[in-house]
Amino acid sequence: MKIFQTQGKEARLRRAPDHTSEVIVTLPEGTKVEVLEEKGRFLFVRVRDDYQPEVRGYLPAGFVRGYKAVSPPQDEPSILLEPCHRCGGEEWVEHPLFMQASRLYIPLGFFSTAPIMVRVCLHCGLVEMCVSRESLSELRTPQGKE
Numbered sequence: 001m002k003i004f005q006t007q008g009k010e011a012r013l014r015r016a017p018d019h020t021s022e023v024i025v026t027l028p029e030g031t032k033v034e035v036l037e038e039k040g041r042f043l044f045v046r047v048r049d050d051y052q053p054e055v056r057g058y059l060p061a062g063f064v065r066g067y068k069a070v071s072p073p074q075d076e077p078s079i080l081l082e083p084c085h086r087c088g089g090e091e092w093v094e095h096p097l098f099m100q101a102s103r104l105y106i107p108l109g110f111f112s113t114a115p116i117m118v119r120v121c122l123h124c125g126l127v128e129m130c131v132s133r134e135s136l137s138e139l140r141t142p143q144g145k146e
Contacts, residue, residue, distance in 0.1 A: 006031045007065040012088075013057035017042035019089045019123055024057045033059065035067060041083060041090065043067065060088030089123030094130070106131060108138050 011027040017039040027033070027047065037044040042058040061067055062083050083090050094117050105113035114135030120127050131139065 003032050003034050004064045004067050005029075006033060006059070006063050008063050011059055011063035013045070013047065013055065013059055014042075015057060017044070017058040019060075019087070019091070021058075025055055027059075033064060035064065062088055084121040084124060084126050085128075086126045087121065087124040089121045091122040092119045093122060094119045106135070106139070108135070112138070114138065 006027050006029055009029060011029075011031065012023045013025045013027055015022045015024055025047070031047065033043075033045040033047050035043050035045055036056070038061075039058065041061055043061050043064055045057065045059050045064070047055045047057075060083055062085075084092075105115055107113055114131045117130050118127055119130050
């Protein structure tokens with residue numbers, strides 16, 4: 001297997017491939033990890049250090065710099081499936097963005113628009129702007145043409 005480095009301030013090595021499992025160790029940015037196996041959006045990795053015993057656990061793939069997934073890509077990418085950029089969490093709540101003075105929309109055509117939504121990470125509270133899944137398909141087709 002190949003050796004990669006972690007990215008992000010804190011890459012949390014977990015006991016199981018989910019965001020609710022126990023954190024074994026927090027790895028600083030640039031820690032060298034060996035990828036042993038791919039488990040969905042998580043990678044089973046081994047961390048070696050000259051001063052400590054070997055540790056194995058699961059890292060979200062987004063925290064491993066330069067790693068390219070071996071599994072085939074999904075047919076329909078969705079903004080809701082993207083992991084959190086801060087903590088790697090995959091559970092989001094989506095709400096329409098509300099502004100008192102004006103509403104925010106992305107124009108899709110002459111008479112159609114896509115409302116901007118906000119999504120909130122249920123693990124760390126990060127808030128991001130996005131559009132709904134329905135609007136993504138309309139955004140992919142230029143001027144509504146198939």
